[in-house]
């Protein structure tokens with residue numbers, strides 16, 4: 156037992172006087188101890204939280220009058236901080252969670268944790284520093300960041316990290332703070348607040364990182380379940396008011412031109428949105444309208460988009476652009492953030508902590524849902540329009556405000572907001588896109604890693620601008636765009652920026668790119684039953700759709716540093732090509748076997764590496780042994796080319812003799828409930844039995860075998876099927 160106590164003097168000092176949990180020190184002797192936490196302290200002040208065999212070293216509480224003068228406080232017990240400096244308390248709030256709360260008379264509060272130098276810390280920021288999955292070497296505030304390599308303003312964030320030492324920490328505050336991972340084995344945070352609550356989160360069983368993410372989600376929150384249109388493909392332009400082709404005269408007609416090209420090419424799509432500019436005034440946001448020169452009949456126009464199967468969103472930002480209605484009203488009421496220049500394109504934010512400013516902004520934004528708009532692209536909030544220490548507070552309020560305007564009109568789950576800058580609990584009010592990615596391979600590679608990082612802080616509903624946002628004259632180059640389309644196919648959301656001389660069906664692009672667009676958009680559409688089911692799991696548990704490999708393969712050391720390959724949900728493994736030429740190596744995480752998903756001939760063993768060389772018509776994608784993958788055409792969206800369209804589901808089954816039982820939780824969108832799909836494999840007889848609940852849609856069960864596909868009818872109300880003489884593709 157002493158070896159578990161790592162440097163602490165006596166057991167008695169650990170247990171008393173802080174034995175807050177129901178556990179006793181002896182529980183750590185069990186090989187698989189019941190999850191339980193014990194809070195204790197040593198002198199100088201430290202908290203050590205015990206969960207079975209883990210030792211968590213919360214080595215210091217940091218208190219000071221500025222963020223550079225905080226010092227470690229010395230105290231021999233919880234309760235009083237020294238010199239009447241405040242109070243600290245620790246409590247067990249569940250079998251996995253301890254809560255520490257500190258009230259001080261100082262302006263800044265934080266804490267420090269120590270682990271082995273070889274352990275890693277994940278979380279906090281979406282942005283992939285140095286293209287890393289973890290935070291080694293990083294010191295930065297909990298705020299947005301621009302001018303970064305690969306992606307500008309890649310800004311989803313949360314005051315939560317977890318470590319390979321086996322636990323997580325969530326600092327529950329919107330105050331500005333900094334996270335410091337500069338020194339190996341040390342994590343430190345300090346917030347601009349005199350009161351701080353933070354939680355120490357242990358796994359339900361040692362090494363189960365998903366259970367840490369779920370416990371964090373339980374304290375914070377999860378994404379809301381989006382409408383079917385949210386997953387895309389979504390087509391948008393940075394400026395529909397220019398780049399007119401084929402008799403187009405205004406922005407409205409420019410959208411119709413897109414609709415027509417999608418229709419004639421039979422490319423599935425479900426939404427479109429207007430980036431700024433679209434309104435009147437100098438810089439086109441803040442008059443709460445559409446510019447009649449470009450949108451002569453906005454209400455009818457949006458009704459038309461709806462009729463053609465597209466939801467429509469508009470750009471929004473908390474920014475008073477000079478001389479707009481928003482600006483003028485805010486100036487006369489004193490609502491603007493002080494000391495910010497109102498120059499063109501810039502402009503100060505409204506202080507939404509002032510209730511009248513919030514009410515005014517909300518009331519005026521309600522114009523958009525009133526004419527049929529079903530969500531916002533929420534920009535900025537971290538680009539100099541307010542003092543840095545207001546970012547997290549104001550973004551949270553703005554996303555709340557925009558959410559309210561939509562939910563009051565359309566109801567929960569019937570609209571789609573997505574933001575560039577979002578903090579912690581705002582994930583339930585808005586999805587995210589990863590900001591202004593560069594239109595080159597560096598931008599694509601950083602986007603893949605940022606998607607994985609977003610998932611590790613609970614932002615599952617995520618997209619990147621396919622092709623990159625920061626485009627030079629000839630960007631995106633055709634091959635890059637095609638590779639990026641494949642990444643977006645296997646992203647939770649597929650959104651693609653076209654227009655302004657960059658539209659796949661206009662020069663300089665060739666029909667080859669339109670083919671790839673069609674293959675990728677239509678595959679993403681066909682994967683909707685799968686993506687939606689996985690998104691429901693994210694909504695329920697906080698476990699993301701884009702999964703860093705170590706979440707699924709925690710026993711494989713290499714999976715902890717994989718920045719360019721990931722699990723897409725629980726069943727698929729994807730390794731996007733993020734460089735020119737089509738070559739890459741793919742490492743397959745241990746603990747599974749992987750069948751190449753397109754041709755379904757090659758099987759890769761876990762722990763092996765393969766070299767692939769693929770044209771732009773493929774991406775390295777794999778399905779694991781025993782997988783169940785629901786696919787199909789379950790939402791019509793813009794599909795007007797199919798007469799008598801009816802929904803249809805295909806459940807793909809990949810039996811393997813070494814996986815006797817598999818299950819998949821299908822999300823039935825009509826009942827809004829999970830329906831189980833199970834597969835039982837008898838290795839000796841070659842019998843495969845499938846059972847499923849109410850999936851709500853008719854279709855086909857397909858078992859992939861060495862002898863080809865074996866099919867059975869799928870009944871919407873639920874049922875079962877059995878197959879004999881199955882020779883697995885994995886054998």
Ligand SMILES: *[C@@H]1O[C@H](CO)[C@@H](O)[C@H](O)[C@H]1NC(C)=O
Nearest residue numbers: 241242243244256257258350
């Ligand atoms: C800190 O202050 C809050 C609000 O007054 C109170 O609920 C909490 O119990 C205090 N915590 C401690 C450790 O004193």
Ligand SMILES: *[C@@H]1O[C@H](CO)[C@@H](O)[C@H](O)[C@H]1NC(C)=O
Nearest residue numbers: 222296331332333345347543
């Ligand atoms: C710490 O102080 C510096 C300098 O005043 C400031 O730039 C930074 O944003 C501060 N960080 C926090 C967390 O307050």
Ligand SMILES: *[C@@H]1O[C@H](CO)[C@@H](O)[C@H](O)[C@H]1NC(C)=O
Nearest residue numbers: 294335336337338341342343
């Ligand atoms: C970051 O934390 C380390 C201790 O781990 C400390 O030495 C260093 O000064 C901190 N850096 C900043 C900028 O506060």
Ligand SMILES: *[C@@H]1O[C@H](CO)[C@@H](O)[C@H](O)[C@H]1NC(C)=O
Nearest residue numbers: 221222331347348542543544
């Ligand atoms: C801390 O927040 C206060 C407002 O609560 C602000 O006046 C101060 O400038 C902030 N400090 C830093 C370093 O940002």
Ligand SMILES: *[C@@H]1O[C@H](CO)[C@@H](O)[C@H](O)[C@H]1NC(C)=O
Nearest residue numbers: 407411452454455456457459
């Ligand atoms: C709606 O679409 C139809 C067909 O393209 C077009 O003729 C009509 O002008 C559109 N209406 C509006 C208000 O844009």
Ligand SMILES: *[C@@H]1O[C@H](CO)[C@@H](O)[C@H](O)[C@H]1NC(C)=O
Nearest residue numbers: 436442477478479480481483
């Ligand atoms: C805002 O005020 C400026 C100057 O006072 C005026 O020129 C402008 O028309 C006003 N904007 C609106 C939308 O009324």
Ligand SMILES: *[C@@H]1O[C@H](CO)[C@@H](O)[C@H](O)[C@H]1NC(C)=O
Nearest residue numbers: 436437438477497498499500
């Ligand atoms: C737009 O704003 C900029 C900067 O404030 C100003 O220079 C320009 O004249 C304005 N344009 C119009 C059309 O008002």
Ligand SMILES: *[C@@H]1O[C@H](CO)[C@@H](O)[C@H](O)[C@H]1NC(C)=O
Nearest residue numbers: 492493506507508509542545
């Ligand atoms: C924003 O408004 C709140 C509430 O009135 C106030 O406490 C805060 O200081 C304001 N922030 C700034 C930067 O003025």
Ligand SMILES: *[C@@H]1O[C@H](CO)[C@@H](O)[C@H](O)[C@H]1NC(C)=O
Nearest residue numbers: 593594595596597598625627
């Ligand atoms: C990618 O594009 C950005 C922005 O244009 C540029 O700064 C960067 O150097 C480019 N990177 C590569 C690898 O070409």
Ligand SMILES: *[C@@H]1O[C@H](CO)[C@@H](O)[C@H](O)[C@H]1NC(C)=O
Nearest residue numbers: 751753754769770773774775
């Ligand atoms: C599938 O097979 C075709 C034809 O042999 C080949 O060109 C293609 O590269 C294969 N795709 C994958 C993903 O292996």
Ligand SMILES: *[C@@H]1O[C@H](CO)[C@@H](O)[C@H](O)[C@H]1NC(C)=O
Nearest residue numbers: 801851852853854870871872
């Ligand atoms: C499924 O097919 C059956 C038999 O053809 C039919 O009666 C039923 O209405 C269909 N259910 C759905 C949801 O399409």
Ligand SMILES: *[C@@H]1O[C@H](CO)[C@@H](O)[C@H](O)[C@H]1NC(C)=O
Nearest residue numbers: 805855856857864865866867
């Ligand atoms: C089995 O179903 C799939 C998917 O619906 C279909 O593509 C295939 O042609 C069917 N095969 C047989 C042998 O019926």
